[in-house]
Amino acid sequence: MNMSKPALAMMLTSALLLPCGAVAADDAESRGLANVKQFTLDHNRRLIAQAELLEAALVDYAGTIAAHGGDYASAWSSEGPRLAKQIASIRSLWLEASNHYETIEGIVAGIPATAKYDLILDAGNPGTEGEDVAEYDLKLPDGTVLKRPGNLFHGVTEPLFWGMSEAGIKLSADLNGDGKTTRGEILFDANFGLGAARALAFWAKALEADMSAWTPNREDAFTSVVVMTPTVGDYFGEWKESQFISGEIGAFVAQSRLADVQGIMGGCRKMYAEALSPVVAAGDADLDSRIKAGFEELLTLVDDTYAREASGAEFGVEEADALGNDAQDIADRIVALVLQAAAKAGVRIRG
Amino acid sequence: MKYQFKANLPPLALGMLSALVFLAGAELLRPEIPEPGVEVADIPFYQLPFGPDEAGRERPFWPSRVQTENGKMADPSQIRSAAECAACHRREFDEWAPSLHAIAGRDTVYERAVEANEDLHKDGVEKARFCEGCHAPGEVLAGRTNRFKSVMPSDAETEGITCVMCHTAIHADPEEGNGALTLAVNTGVDQVSDPMILAAPRDHARAYGAAETNALIASGDFCGACHTEAYDGSMSKAQSRQHVQTTFSEWRDSWYGRNNVTCQDCHMAPDPAAYVRQIRAGDLSKPMRYAHNFVGSNYLMFDTSLGSKLTFLRGGILPGLSDARNTELVARQGEATRALLRSAAGLALRKSEVAEGNLRFAVAVQNLGAGHNLPTGVIDQKYMWLEVVVRDSTGAEIYHSGAFDAERGETDPEAVIWREDFLDAEGKRIPDHLTFVTVAISHVRRGVPPKGEDAVIYETQLPPDAKGPFRLEARLWYRVATQEFTYNTLKTDLVIPPFELAVATFRLPDTEKVRP
Structure with missing residues (x-):
C-alpha cells in the first residue's frame, strides 16, 4: 500500500492530537461542572442573605406586636401604618428569597445529598401525610414546638404571611388603606412568623454546608440544565402576566423578572457550553449545534425585550403574549433537545 | 391470425409470468412501512x-x-x-x-x-x-x-x-x-x-x-x-x-x-x-x-x-x-x-304563611332549560346559591339570606348553596380544588335535575312592628370560582363576579307573583 507523505503526516498528527483533544474536552467539562457548583452556591448565598433580611423584618414586626403586649388590635390601632409597611416588606423579602430558591430548586432536589433540603424548604408535606414529609420540627420563640409542620416556603410562611390559612390570622386590617378589608389584609401570628423565618435562614445555611461538600458530575450538569431552563420559561411567563395585569389586580407573584431571566439563562448557556457541549457534540454534532442555537435564540429574545423594557417601552397584550409564548416555546425545545442528548449519552436525569 | 397468436403465445406467457414474478418479488422485498406513532x-x-x-x-x-x-x-x-x-x-x-x-x-x-x-x-x-x-x-x-x-x-x-x-x-x-x-x-x-x-x-x-x-x-x-x-x-x-x-x-x-x-x-x-x-x-x-x-x-x-x-x-x-x-x-x-345561562333557571314561590309571629315561605329553584343538573360539572368551585330579601310594607328589610360581599368576594356562609365539597383525610373541606389529596366528595346540596325543582324553605321571626304585605325578592346566583381558590391558587385579589341566573319578586304571604 502506497501512502503519500502528507497523508502519513496527517495521520500521525491526528493520532498525537487525539488524546490532547480528549484532555481539552475533559478540562472543559471540569470547568463547566465547577461553574454548576459555583452557580448553585451563589444563589444559595443570595437565598441566605435574603432569609436573614426576612428574619430581621420579622424581628421588627414581632417587636411592634410585643410592644403592645401581644394585643394585635391595640398594635394596629396605634401603629397601623408601621405594621402595614412591615408586612409589605416581609412579603417582598419572601418573594425574593423564594425566587432565589426556585432557581436552584431542581439542582437541590436532584442531588441525593441535598434532596432533603428541598423537602424542608419548598416541597415537603407535613407529618400528617404518609410520604415526602419535610423532616424537621419548628421551634417558635415562645417555646412551642410544631412537629413536622410542612415545607417552610409554601407550607408554612406563604400561607401565613398572605393570610391563606385561617389559623395564622390574628386580625383583619385594612393594610392598603383603601377603606376596604379584603382577603389577605391581615396581621399574622408574629410568634409563628418569627420562628418560621429563623428556620428558613437556618436551613438555608445548612443547605450551603452540604452544597459546599458536593462534587458535581456529568449527571448533575445535565440535570441542572434540564431543570433550570424551564424556570426561564416560567419567569418569562410571569413577566408576560405582569404585562397583562399590572396595576389592575393585586397578583402577588406576577412580577417583571427579566433581569433574573438574563442571569439564569446566562448561567444555563454557560453550563451547557462548557460542561455538556463537548459530550453532546462528540455523539451528535447536529444536536449540539441545535441546542446552542436554541440558547442563543432565547438569550437574544430576553436581551432585546429587557433592553426595550429598560428604555421605557410598553408592551401591548398581544405582543407580550407573543413574546412570552416564544420564550416558553424556545425553552421547551431546548429542554427537549438536552433530554434527548442526555439519553444518547446514557446519562440519568434526577430531580 | 391464429398462427400468429400460436407463435407469439409462449413469449407472451413468459413475459406475463416474468411480470408476475417481478411484482410478487417487489411486494415481498418492499420494506415494511412502520406503524405510525412513537413507541413509549x-x-x-x-x-x-x-x-x-x-x-x-x-x-x-x-x-x-x-x-x-x-x-x-x-x-x-x-x-x-x-x-x-x-x-x-x-x-x-x-x-x-x-x-x-x-x-x-x-x-x-x-x-x-x-x-x-x-x-x-x-x-x-x-x-x-x-x-x-x-x-x-x-x-x-x-x-x-x-x-x-x-x-x-x-x-x-x-x-x-x-x-x-x-x-x-x-x-x-x-x-x-x-x-x-x-x-x-x-x-x-x-x-x-x-x-x-x-x-x-x-x-x-x-x-x-x-x-x-x-x-x-x-x-x-x-x-x-x-x-x-x-x-x-x-x-x-x-x-x-x-x-x-x-x-x-x-x-x-x-x-x-x-x-x-x-x-x-x-x-x-x-x-x-x-x-x-x-x-x-x-x-x-x-x-x-x-x-x-x-x-x-x-x-x-x-x-x-x-x-x-x-x-x-x-x-x-x-x-x-x-x-x-x-x-x-x-x-x-x-x-x-x-x-x-339566563334560559336555564326559574324561581317560583311554593308556599308562604305567617304563623305564631313567624314568616315561612318556600322558594322553588327550577331547572327549566338545562339538560343536566343545575349546576353541573365539577362543582366544588362552580356553585349556585339563592339570595332572598324580605321587606315589610314600608320597604324595611326584615330578612336577608345569601348576600354577596362584593369587596371580599365572599358569599354569605349561611346561604342555601348548591355545591360539592372535596374533603381531606380529616373530613375537612378543601377549598382550592386539590384533587390529589381529596379523600371523599360530599354535596352541600345536589344540583337541580333537568325539568325538576328544589324547594328551599325559609322561616324567620317577624319583628313585632313589621306589617305586611311583605315583599320577597329572590335571586339565583352562579359563580365559577370560590374566592379562596382565587386567592390561594390564582394568587390574585381579583373578585370573581357572580352571574344572576334568575330573579323574581313575590308578595307574601299570598302567592301573587309581582314580577317574574
Missing part, C-alpha cells in the same frame, strides 16, 4: 409510575383513560394545529377559537390548579395526566405530561381540545369517563398539503370524517367520556370511587336523554339560548347546523369588561388570532353564554 420506549425519561394494567399492558396515559388507536404515543409533528385547519375551515375555527374547549389546557385558572396539584406529590406531573387527558389530550398523547419533557412542543398541544382531538375519535366510554376516548391520531390522520387537499379532498375527508367518527362525535356518549369524572387512588386519596362529575348520567337519565335531545343540540346550536327556548316550547327538531362554539356556563372567560385581565385569565391568545380578533370573537361568544 423511544421517549427518553418517560415516567410510568402507575405500572401496567391487569393484563400486563403499559398504561402510558394513566390515570387518564384517553388512548390512541394503536397504543403508541402520538408524534406531535403529525398533529395539525387548528390554525392550519383554519386556512379552509375558517367559520369553524372562528366559532371554536373563543370557546372553552380551545382554552381548556391553557386558561390560567386551570393551569394554576394543575400546578398546585402537581406540587403535592413526587409523581404529581404524571398524576396530572388525569387532568390533561381531557383538558390537553395532545400533550398527554405526545408524552409531554411528564416530569422531564423530552418531546418537542407543538402548537396543537397548546390548543386544548383542538380539531384533531374530536375528529379522530373512534370510541368513547361515557360510563367510565375520565377521558375514556380512543383517538386515531396515529393512523387516522393525513399529512396532505393544502393544495393536495383541494385536489383530492376525499382522502382528507376519509381521515377526519370517517363514518364511525362522525356518528360518534354527534352522540352524547362522546361528550360523556370527559363529562363523567370519578376519583380513585390513582389521582386522589379516595379509597372508593368518588363521583365528581356526573353530567352525562344526569342527561342520560333525564327527559332530554329519553327524547334524544343531545348535548350537541344545545351546546352546538348556532344560537343555544334560542334552541333551549325552542325545546321548552316543545319543538324537538334538530338545529339547522352544528356550530363549533360549545357554549357553556363559564361566563367569566367571556367577560370582556375585564380587559387585559381576561387575556390573563384565558392564558393568552391562541395561535392564529390577533388581539382584536380574539376580543371580537370572545365578546360574541360571551353574549351567547349569558343568554344560555
Whole structure:
C-alpha cells in the first residue's frame, strides 16, 4: 500500500492530537461542572442573605406586636401604618428569597445529598401525610414546638404571611388603606412568623454546608440544565402576566423578572457550553449545534425585550403574549433537545 | 391470425409470468412501512409510575383513560394545529377559537390548579395526566405530561381540545369517563398539503370524517367520556370511587336523554339560548347546523369588561388570532353564554304563611332549560346559591339570606348553596380544588335535575312592628370560582363576579307573583 507523505503526516498528527483533544474536552467539562457548583452556591448565598433580611423584618414586626403586649388590635390601632409597611416588606423579602430558591430548586432536589433540603424548604408535606414529609420540627420563640409542620416556603410562611390559612390570622386590617378589608389584609401570628423565618435562614445555611461538600458530575450538569431552563420559561411567563395585569389586580407573584431571566439563562448557556457541549457534540454534532442555537435564540429574545423594557417601552397584550409564548416555546425545545442528548449519552436525569 | 397468436403465445406467457414474478418479488422485498406513532420506549425519561394494567399492558396515559388507536404515543409533528385547519375551515375555527374547549389546557385558572396539584406529590406531573387527558389530550398523547419533557412542543398541544382531538375519535366510554376516548391520531390522520387537499379532498375527508367518527362525535356518549369524572387512588386519596362529575348520567337519565335531545343540540346550536327556548316550547327538531362554539356556563372567560385581565385569565391568545380578533370573537361568544345561562333557571314561590309571629315561605329553584343538573360539572368551585330579601310594607328589610360581599368576594356562609365539597383525610373541606389529596366528595346540596325543582324553605321571626304585605325578592346566583381558590391558587385579589341566573319578586304571604 502506497501512502503519500502528507497523508502519513496527517495521520500521525491526528493520532498525537487525539488524546490532547480528549484532555481539552475533559478540562472543559471540569470547568463547566465547577461553574454548576459555583452557580448553585451563589444563589444559595443570595437565598441566605435574603432569609436573614426576612428574619430581621420579622424581628421588627414581632417587636411592634410585643410592644403592645401581644394585643394585635391595640398594635394596629396605634401603629397601623408601621405594621402595614412591615408586612409589605416581609412579603417582598419572601418573594425574593423564594425566587432565589426556585432557581436552584431542581439542582437541590436532584442531588441525593441535598434532596432533603428541598423537602424542608419548598416541597415537603407535613407529618400528617404518609410520604415526602419535610423532616424537621419548628421551634417558635415562645417555646412551642410544631412537629413536622410542612415545607417552610409554601407550607408554612406563604400561607401565613398572605393570610391563606385561617389559623395564622390574628386580625383583619385594612393594610392598603383603601377603606376596604379584603382577603389577605391581615396581621399574622408574629410568634409563628418569627420562628418560621429563623428556620428558613437556618436551613438555608445548612443547605450551603452540604452544597459546599458536593462534587458535581456529568449527571448533575445535565440535570441542572434540564431543570433550570424551564424556570426561564416560567419567569418569562410571569413577566408576560405582569404585562397583562399590572396595576389592575393585586397578583402577588406576577412580577417583571427579566433581569433574573438574563442571569439564569446566562448561567444555563454557560453550563451547557462548557460542561455538556463537548459530550453532546462528540455523539451528535447536529444536536449540539441545535441546542446552542436554541440558547442563543432565547438569550437574544430576553436581551432585546429587557433592553426595550429598560428604555421605557410598553408592551401591548398581544405582543407580550407573543413574546412570552416564544420564550416558553424556545425553552421547551431546548429542554427537549438536552433530554434527548442526555439519553444518547446514557446519562440519568434526577430531580 | 391464429398462427400468429400460436407463435407469439409462449413469449407472451413468459413475459406475463416474468411480470408476475417481478411484482410478487417487489411486494415481498418492499420494506415494511412502520406503524405510525412513537413507541413509549423511544421517549427518553418517560415516567410510568402507575405500572401496567391487569393484563400486563403499559398504561402510558394513566390515570387518564384517553388512548390512541394503536397504543403508541402520538408524534406531535403529525398533529395539525387548528390554525392550519383554519386556512379552509375558517367559520369553524372562528366559532371554536373563543370557546372553552380551545382554552381548556391553557386558561390560567386551570393551569394554576394543575400546578398546585402537581406540587403535592413526587409523581404529581404524571398524576396530572388525569387532568390533561381531557383538558390537553395532545400533550398527554405526545408524552409531554411528564416530569422531564423530552418531546418537542407543538402548537396543537397548546390548543386544548383542538380539531384533531374530536375528529379522530373512534370510541368513547361515557360510563367510565375520565377521558375514556380512543383517538386515531396515529393512523387516522393525513399529512396532505393544502393544495393536495383541494385536489383530492376525499382522502382528507376519509381521515377526519370517517363514518364511525362522525356518528360518534354527534352522540352524547362522546361528550360523556370527559363529562363523567370519578376519583380513585390513582389521582386522589379516595379509597372508593368518588363521583365528581356526573353530567352525562344526569342527561342520560333525564327527559332530554329519553327524547334524544343531545348535548350537541344545545351546546352546538348556532344560537343555544334560542334552541333551549325552542325545546321548552316543545319543538324537538334538530338545529339547522352544528356550530363549533360549545357554549357553556363559564361566563367569566367571556367577560370582556375585564380587559387585559381576561387575556390573563384565558392564558393568552391562541395561535392564529390577533388581539382584536380574539376580543371580537370572545365578546360574541360571551353574549351567547349569558343568554344560555339566563334560559336555564326559574324561581317560583311554593308556599308562604305567617304563623305564631313567624314568616315561612318556600322558594322553588327550577331547572327549566338545562339538560343536566343545575349546576353541573365539577362543582366544588362552580356553585349556585339563592339570595332572598324580605321587606315589610314600608320597604324595611326584615330578612336577608345569601348576600354577596362584593369587596371580599365572599358569599354569605349561611346561604342555601348548591355545591360539592372535596374533603381531606380529616373530613375537612378543601377549598382550592386539590384533587390529589381529596379523600371523599360530599354535596352541600345536589344540583337541580333537568325539568325538576328544589324547594328551599325559609322561616324567620317577624319583628313585632313589621306589617305586611311583605315583599320577597329572590335571586339565583352562579359563580365559577370560590374566592379562596382565587386567592390561594390564582394568587390574585381579583373578585370573581357572580352571574344572576334568575330573579323574581313575590308578595307574601299570598302567592301573587309581582314580577317574574
